[in-house]
Amino acid sequence: MLKPSQLSIVVGDRKVDLARGLLLDERGDIVPLRPRAWAVLRLLAQHVGRLVSKNEILDKVWSDCEVTEDSLVQAIGDIRRALGEAGRLALRTLPRRGYMLVANGVPIDDPVSSNVATSSRSDSNWEPSASSSIPHLSIVVLPFANKCGDVEQEYFVDGVTDSLTTDLSRIAGAFVICRSTAFTFKGKAVDVRQIGRELNVRYALEGSVQRGSNRFRVNVQLSDTETGAQLWAERFDKLDADLLNMQDEIVSRLANTLNAELIKAEARRAERSLRPDAMDLYFQGRAFQNKGITPAVMARARDFFVRALALDPDCIEAAVATAHVDLAIGSSSMVDDGSVHFRAAEKALSNVLLQAPNHPRAHMFLGAIQIRTNRAVKGIAECQQALALDPNLADAHGFIALGKYALGRGEEVEGHIQEALRLSPRDTRTFLWFMFVGMAKLMINADLEALNWLRRSIEANPNYALSHFHLAGVLAMMRDIKEARSSAEVGLALDPGFTIRRYDISVSFLSDNPGWLARRECFYEAMRLAGVPEG
Incomplete structure (x- = not known):
């Protein structure tokens, strides 16, 4: 039987007391940790100085429930904060492999061997303490x-x-x-x-x-x-x-x-919290994102995600969501140069995938950025990888549809959107999917069908300016100038800074397909007839 002193290690000014199941500060006071985060820390401390794979941690700590790798990443963030300044150096991430805890030289007595009993649900340390909270979502x-x-x-x-x-x-x-x-x-x-x-x-x-x-x-x-x-x-x-x-x-x-419903529920809880944590802020930002794509909504959502990352730099979900905001801004002609936002999003997602290589939404958004920046074949493959990881990811089908549009294969777009709708018919993103089909129909000269799909886009979300501008262009091409001007006015009320020049810069990253480029010039002329500013 090992003595209690043989079951303690020092990390900076913290002491991991495995015998009593406690993390202590320099004064001997208890540093609170949620039960799962403590179980991860205990496992790493039992194998101090050695790599512990992600799979091993998930198998031993979350043996009683189904979770994604994100739960592990959140627990690691909790541990780093609890360990203080030393934690950022002592708890090391080995990308794609796992984690290693490095103590200050040598444990208090002997190194903790791998023979120490590992965590289990029956262990008393699993019982939630009074200070622990119920896990988010x-x-x-x-x-x-x-x-x-x-x-x-x-x-x-x-x-x-x-x-x-x-x-x-x-x-x-x-x-x-x-x-x-x-x-x-x-x-x-x-x-x-x-x-x-x-x-x-x-x-x-x-x-x-x-x-x-x-x-x-x-x-x-x-x-x-x-x-x-x-x-x-x-x-x-x-x-x-x-x-x-x-x-x-x-x-x-x-x-x-x-x-969507759980995100709303978590956001409502977070609003009542006097001291919201990173995930509280993340869910509030996601709830705003689900309202649509306008400059005001995107700014508010970004603020929540930035605050979440300030509290927890390892909050992967907030990092992915921030990249999603950049993708949306760059794709919606809200700014003069969307490439700045695309580059920021791609960098953030690449960093996320180093830590969580199987994150479906990170793969999907990376694919969307590649599609938006004239790398449609590569982007479609990335979205397909996202679907392999999460077959319910309806939005991935939407981005694949956009990729087919960029490749000049407009006749294939509707089929991918129908698959997205089969999986999620009431999705908050249907307005974008309908718009993709509308523009694809325009590409293949099916103008009446394009008109119908763009009307559906506006019905699904009347606050997305780009759908109104697209509808204005199609109406003008069909010589319904009065309604085209009316649609353009609605779009400009939503986004007063929109111009054809800004739109051209935005979509120029999408494709260099000759047929697509020729049709685009006709569309620009129609937008001028509808009264959209040249810029």
């Missing part, structure tokens, strides 16, 4: 109820629960209780507030599946486990078809809708 998917009247459909109902548990774990910053724990509540009457206390989660998702003569109906509701209040409810009907394909579609739609 933590959720349990309770087993869906089978109301099909057929026990043979049980596998289908359980499959929906299983798949949804897996897919929600891909949401940025999510903490999802694993299936084996969730299924202990199967068939039981539940009180979501009690479940929240037992599992230390903020949200509970309940649902049921009912089968009629020729269709399935799925009912779901999301509840706040602190108050028991219902935050969101949805009913999803699907015609009876191939069960496996139908299950995938149901789960994808639910996961994408829940993503």
Whole structure:
């Protein structure tokens, strides 16, 4: 049996006391750490001076739930802050491999060997302390109820629960209780507030599946486990078809809708916080991003992300979201030179992927930047990699559609957008997808179809100036000058600084396809007729 002194190491002015499960400062006071962050620190301290792979940490610390690598990165950020100034040097990141804790020379007595027992859920150190908070965006998917009247459909109902548990774990910053724990509540009457206390989660998702003569109906509701209040409810009907394909579609739609709903819920919580942390600020910024793409919205969202990174420079989600803001600004003709924003976004995303090489949204946005900067083939491949990591990433299909447009393959664009809509028909980004199809239809001289898709874009989000300018150009090409001028006026009210010159600079990065360039000149002339300033 090792003595307590053999289970302590010193890192700067901090002491990692493994025997008592505590991190202490120079005065011997306890430095608070959330249970998972402590478990990561303990594992690294048990192997001080040695690389511990990401997979090993995830397997041992998060063995009871499904999480993405982002949860590990967040825990590492928590540990670095708790370790103080020395933590930034002592806790080393080995890109693509893992992490290493380096103590001040030698541990207090003997080096902590790898034979020390590793963490487990049964260890008393796993119990949440009074100072620990419930993890952000933590959720349990309770087993869906089978109301099909057929026990043979049980596998289908359980499959929906299983798949949804897996897919929600891909949401940025999510903490999802694993299936084996969730299924202990199967068939039981539940009180979501009690479940929240037992599992230390903020949200509970309940649902049921009912089968009629020729269709399935799925009912779901999301509840706040602190108050028991219902935050969101949805009913999803699907015609009876191939069960496996139908299950995938149901789960994808639910996961994408829940993503947006959970972001809103987390943002509302953060607004009530007197001392918001980095993830609180991140979720508030994401909630603003989901409102659309205008200079004011982008500025407000960026402010939240910058503040999040100031609190936690290792907050990967805030870094990705900041890059997304730069991508949006550079793509929407809001500034004279979008290339500055594209370069900033690409640099930030490249740094993120060094730390988290399997981050789906980072790959997707990097692909979008490559598409926007005349590297469409490479960008499409990057978006396809993002889809391999997260098949529910509907926006990746949208960016692939944009890539096909840039390559002059306008006839292929609508198919990719239809796939995005299949996965996420109520997505906050549909206005962009509709606009991509509209411009692709214009490229292949299907002007009436272009008009209809651009009208759909404005219906989905009337506050996106670029859709109004595109509609103005198409209307002018069809010689409806009066309505074209009206549409241009709406666009200028939203973005008074917009000019054809600024737009030309923005889209010049997109493609050098000859057919696309020729059609673009006709479009510019139409925009002039609509009254869009030359600049």
